[in-house]
Amino acid sequence: MRNVCGVMLAAMIFALAVPVRGAEALSPIERLGRAIFFDTNLSRPAGQSCAACHAPEVGWTGPDSAINAAGAVMPGAISTRFGNRKPPSSAYAGESPILHVGCGCLMPNCGCSCACGDGMSDTCPPALVGGMFWDGRATGWMIGDPLAEQAMAPFLNPLEQNNPNERFVCLSVSNASYADLFREVWGPDSLDPATRDVGPIYELIALSIAAYERSPEVNPFSSRFDTFWRNAVANGLDVCAITPGNMGGGMGGGGMGGNMEAYRGLGLSDMELMGLALFNTKGNCSVCHWLTPGxxxxxxxxxxxxxxxxxxxxxxxxxxxDMPRVFNPDGDEWVDLGLGGFLATIPDGIGAPGSSELVIENLGKHKTPTLRNVDKRPYAEFVKAYGHNGYFKSLMSIVHFYNTRDILPVCTDGGGIPGVDCWPPPEVPLNVNTDLLGNLGLTEPQGMAIIMFMKALTDA
Ligand code: HEC
Ligand code: HEC
Structure with missing residues (x-):
């Protein structure tokens, strides 16, 4: 009884304290960033805004179901041009720190139990942390903010918004309906198109976008999981400590097992709770997709x-x-080397050591994406793609991969359906993580429970 009252009270307090703010409630800089983010005039030819590849109704990622179902790369402003990766969510990204060497804490439940900070030990070997993009190349080393640095890239990328230079973008902004808002935010002389050096203006554009991307409109924390999390905290429960107990071979037999009983009635169904508990234990998911508070x-x-x-x-x-050689010199032979590929391009001594050892141990590695809104889609049949290249077309498929990568045979021409009863070889065979995934031993109902849990991460 006491618990129930506590929960109701907590829910009421949160309803009052953390209302989901609409666009009207955004601060001037956030409103400015919003106007720029959705401005379709900031491409050449006009027509493509940031939202073309990061649409709110799809969880801030690619809004084209047919494309997601195939190559998963969105076309650029010139519609025959394509980049090389699937757009990750542009939401909940603003806390990624400047790319630096920190601790690579990789123990089960590490995200929860290992407050490794930046101190290194045997269980916390050094690893690169932070940055933006799948390969970290928007490091934050230039202007001290990886999110703003990221926003400087798409406008000038010939495969994306395709503007010829910074000046062109700044002139477009100075002719936009929100130019006055820009001056209100950054000062009366901040947007002078006659300025010889447009670099500082371009930076302000990027900082405005980053402010919007960090705003409560983009990061509402309004999913059913968030309600649950706040209720659990209000009840003095540590969500990181949830366990399913001894799951045996399946989930039958009734009863909650482990310590899940204590987390009941706080906003998640029993099935979702089970999924969370497995996410946090047998699935190893929370080792990388951290459950620790932000x-x-x-x-x-x-x-x-x-x-x-x-x-x-x-x-x-x-x-x-299939892109022309000027964009993809390697043609069919192109391999996505991830972080290692980026590190190989920086000279020794800038920001992070560009030593070949560091390059080699990071080949094929991509940044862990948030799972918030991972299932958000405009309608049930809408296909979303998962992974840096969109290889996976459903949550079922990617969970199946985590569970069976190392136990199903490698696909051959002769037999098996790729992604169902065999798996193609990895794109980059180096540095593949075999400790935490590949053979999890999840039963079908357990896999389903984890999927149900991820569906509870969709913002209201
Ligand atoms: C043509 C599609 C396209 C457009 C237009 C586009 N993006 Fe992206 N965005 C992507 C792709 C693809 C990636 C991943 C690229 C990579 O990692 O190499 C990405 C990555 C990002 C990320 C990194 C998220 C993370 O966690 O690392 C953010 C943030 C982002 N975009 C915001 C923006 C903003 C702001 C704009 C407008 C200025 C924009 N995007 C325009 C396709 C697009
Ligand atoms: C070793 C760290 C690690 C573990 C363990 C892990 N993940 Fe991931 N996850 C990642 C990384 C890194 C990616 C992106 C990989 C890529 O595209 O190459 C990813 C991608 C995903 C995606 C796709 C998201 C998107 O927007 O494309 C989902 C869904 C996901 N993981 C769920 C899970 C679940 C469920 C588990 C547990 C069964 C799990 N992960 C365990 C690191 C991890």
């Missing part, structure tokens, strides 16, 4: 901001393979 004790962000090679197969339908 900054300021906000609910978890479901990422460690670190890089791993899961052994994801290449996506043969990636349209980048």
């Amino acid at each position: 900054p300021g004790n906000s609910p978890p962000l479901f990422t460690d901001f670190r890089y791993h090679n899961l052994g994801v197969p290449r996506n043969p339908e990636n349209p980048f393979y």
Whole structure:
């Protein structure tokens, strides 16, 4: 009884304290960033905004079901041009720190139990942490903010918004309906198109976008999981400590097992609770998709901001393979080397050591994405793609991969349906993580429970 009252009271307090703010409630800089993010005039030819590849109704990722079902790469402003990766969510990204060497804490439940900070030990070997993009190349080393640095890239990318230079983007902004808002935010002389050096203006554009991307409109923390998390905290429960107990071979037999009983009635169904408990234990998911509170004790962000090679197969339908040599010199032979590929391009001594050892141990690694809104889609049949190259087309498929990568045979021409009863080889065979995934031994109902749990991460 006491618990129930506590929960209701807590729910009421949160309803008052954390209302989901609409666009009207955004601060001036957030409103400015919003206007820029959705401005379709900031491409050449006009027509493509950031939202073309990061649409809110799809959890801030690619809004085209047919494309997701195939190559998963969105076309650029010039519609025959394609980049090489699937757009990750642009939400809940703003806490990724400047790319640096930190601790690579990789123990079960590490995200929860190992407050490794930046101190290194045997269980916390050094690893690169932070940055933006699947390969971390928006490091934050230039202007001190990886999210703003990221926003400087798509406008000038010939495969994306295709503007010829910074000046062109700044002139477009100075002609936009929100130019006055820009001056209100950054000062009366901040947007002078006659300025010889447009670099500082371009930076302000990026900082405005980053402010919007960090706003409560983009990061509402309004999923059913968030309600549950706040209720659990209000009841003095540590969500990181949830366990399913001895699960044996399946989930039958009734009873909750482990300590799950204590977490009941806080906003998740029994099935979702079971999924959370497995996510946190047998599935190893929370080792990388952290359940630890975010900054300021906000609910978890479901990422460690670190890089791993899961052994994801290449996506043969990636349209980048067919791009002209000027964009893709390697043609069909192109391999996505992830973080290691980026590190190979930086000279020794800038920011992170570009030593070949560091390059080699990061080949094939991609940044852990948040799982927030991972199932958000405009309608039930809408296909979302998962992984850096969109190889997986459903949560079922990627969980099946985590569970069976190392026990199903490697696909051959003769037999097996790739992704169902065999798996193609990894795109990059180096550095594949075999400790935490590949043979989890999850039963079908357990896999389903984890999927149900991930569906509870969709914002209201
Ligand atoms: C043509 C599609 C396209 C457009 C337009 C586009 N993006 Fe992206 N975005 C992507 C892709 C693809 C990636 C991943 C690229 C990579 O990792 O190499 C990405 C990555 C990101 C990320 C990194 C998220 C993370 O966790 O690392 C953010 C943030 C982002 N985009 C915001 C923006 C903003 C802001 C704009 C407009 C200025 C924009 N995008 C325009 C496709 C697009
Ligand atoms: C070793 C760290 C690690 C573990 C363990 C892990 N993940 Fe991931 N997860 C990642 C990384 C890294 C990616 C991106 C990989 C890529 O694209 O190459 C990813 C991608 C995903 C995606 C796709 C998200 C998107 O937006 O494309 C889902 C869904 C997911 N993981 C769920 C899970 C679940 C469920 C578990 C547990 C069964 C799990 N992960 C365990 C690191 C991990």
